[in-house]
Amino acid sequence: MQIKSSQQQERPFPGWFWWVPVGLLAGLLLLLILGPEERTLGGGIRSVYVHVGLIWTGLVGFMVTAVLGLGLLITQKQAWLRWLSPVGWVALGFYAAGVFMSMVASADNWGAVFLQEPRMAASLNGLAVATIMLILGSWQPWLRVRGALSASIIFILFWFNFSAELVLHPRDPITTSQATSIQFTFLFVTALFVGLAVWIIMLLRKTA
Template structure:
């Protein structure tokens, strides 16, 4: 039984698996290229689509990280840790990409990157704290501590963002928009990024099994 299980873990991924990210990225590109423009931002909304999709994917990833981290904290079982590690780092990668795209969106729509703008500063501070917590967790030998540190990230990020004063940044570009096509585009872009994040996590888990 153990030998059969080992063989199953080492079985190569199917060929179609490698085409999944290409399909997802093409889908994102098409949505950005042909998605509706906004009356005030015009084409500047295209960078906002990417920024929001990446940030939301990162936040959802950290939400899953919190669940897995609590599982590690309470049980210390390898099952939770094996998923916790790739999910947390992939979440960080997407969140970091979202913060970078916020700078691009800022330059597109405001003419400059305002690092002191409260929501921008909150995102940068949150990214720094998330990185530190994940690195510290990976350096120390206690799985329960690692789980607790990772689980705290989503709460830190939400606290940073909700406590930041709104100066230039809108409160929520999706719920504040009255245009259903724009809302739908935001949601579709986010969905494709979430699927891409899931693909990366699965790839990392497969590589670790090998």
């Protein structure tokens, strides 16, 4: 029988695990440097790439949170709860970063940050509500209530965003773009951010 050293037993991750975020961030930087510019925005589209990638990653995270919340609501099993907390908070972190980057993109492309712009106001309101619901959920001793709160976040965010009037913000910068290269850059940036979110979730789950 082989006896592992104490150092091997204490290491929860293999060595390559710590290189994953380095590779993802390097790929992201490369995409931002080499990614195509847009005819109207020019180089200002780079901040939009980051903004959209972060927002979409946050929304994907909240979709997964909704599935986990529904699972907890129906079954009340701890297995759902163990994933619910890290996924929800990581989703919130990426969504919050995306809202912040929308301000950077606004200043970069419009020359100022318009907090009263309907889509910006909707994003800020959605961020506040999502934060409150995650905090309230973490205080709940009733698993079904926590599951219901977590599952409802994505629907509230969608309602805020789709009900907001479009003034400066475009409906969808990806599907409305005529350049396939720009569309693919948006998707690749989002995929890299999703990969980073998964890495953070795995780290939190293992170290919790």
